[in-house]
Amino acid sequence: ETGVTQSPTHLIKTRGQQVTLRCSSQSGHNTVSWYQQALGQGPQFIFQYYREEENGRGNFPPRFSGLQFPNYSSELNVNALELDDSALYLCASTSDGSYGYTFGSGTRLTVV
Amino acid sequence: GENVEQHPSTLSVQEGDSAVIKCTYSDSASNYFPWYKQELGKGPQLIIDIRSNVGEKKDQRIAVTLNKTAKHFSLHITETQPEDSAVYFCAASKANQGGKLIFGQGTELSVKP
Numbered sequence: 611e612t613g614v615t616q617s618p619t620h621l622i623k624t625r626g627q628q629v630t631l632r633c634s635s636q637s638g639h640n641t642v643s644w645y646q647q648a649l650g651q652g653p654q655f656i657f658q659y660y661r662e663e664e665n666g667r668g669n670f671p672p673r674f675s676g677l678q679f680p681n682y683s684s685e686l687n688v689n690a691l692e693l694d695d696s697a698l699y700l701c702a703s704t705s706d707g708s709y710g711y712t713f714g715s716g717t718r719l720t721v722v
Numbered sequence: 723g724e725n726v727e728q729h730p731s732t733l734s735v736q737e738g739d740s741a742v743i744k745c746t747y748s749d750s751a752s753n754y755f756p757w758y759k760q761e762l763g764k765g766p767q768l769i770i771d772i773r774s775n776v777g778e779k780k781d782q783r784i785a786v787t788l789n790k791t792a793k794h795f796s797l798h799i800t801e802t803q804p805e806d807s808a809v810y811f812c813a814a815s816k817a818n819q820g821g822k823l824i825f826g827q828g829t830e831l832s833v834k835p
Contacts, residue, residue, distance in 0.1 A: 614765075643822070652728075652811050652825030653766065666822050700765050709754050709773070709817065713765035 614714035631686040633701030642684040645700040724749045728826025741799045743829045745812035752814040802833045
């Protein structure tokens with residue numbers, strides 16, 4: 611059984627650029643959530659996808675968007691990057707009827 | 723709004739001692755309370771969780787207690803070992819929101835040999 615895998619592990623972008631982060635959910639999991647973790651803080655919920663539909667969103671602007679594919683993998687897209695977008699972006703997955711989420715190791719995004 | 727407060731922010735103990743981390747949540751509708759351990763350069767790892775219909779749960783050296791009336795829950799680690807050193811996060815969620823986790827600010831635990 612594979613866990614949650616995220617790519618890339620590290621990324622440096624320039625302010626104003628766009629970025630796409632990718633996540634492969636754990637085998638058998640059909641729900642994917644994305645979190646932003648600033649340095650020294652707890653993760654903050656961005657949004658969640660269930661069977662390719664967004665079914666929950668946190669307090670993040672529309673320039674944060676996502677997709678979930680038929681194989682339940684997911685993408686997080688961020689447009690018009692700002693310096694404050696620098697953070698660790700975490701993907702987590704779970705399955706129907708389960709409460710526990712499995713997290714990936716994250717993508718460290720630095721905006722300069 | 724929904725909020726989870728976690729204390730202390732740092733905790734240093736001697737190997738073999740116990741460690742306790744406490745959290746308070748604001749939304750009385752929360753019904754699921756996981757604890758995560760995050761090591762440097764890694765994502766959070768679920769170590770134990772509790773649902774609102776249970777007051778206490780134990781797994782070897784780790785236990786969690788929940789007081790729904792006071793909206794408090796705590797993590798207890800006994801016989802601490804240096805490999806327990808990490809950042810620990812509590813979280814709360816409502817099952818009907820399908821898993822949106824509200825995290826505390828984290829506790830950096832240091833276990834000195």
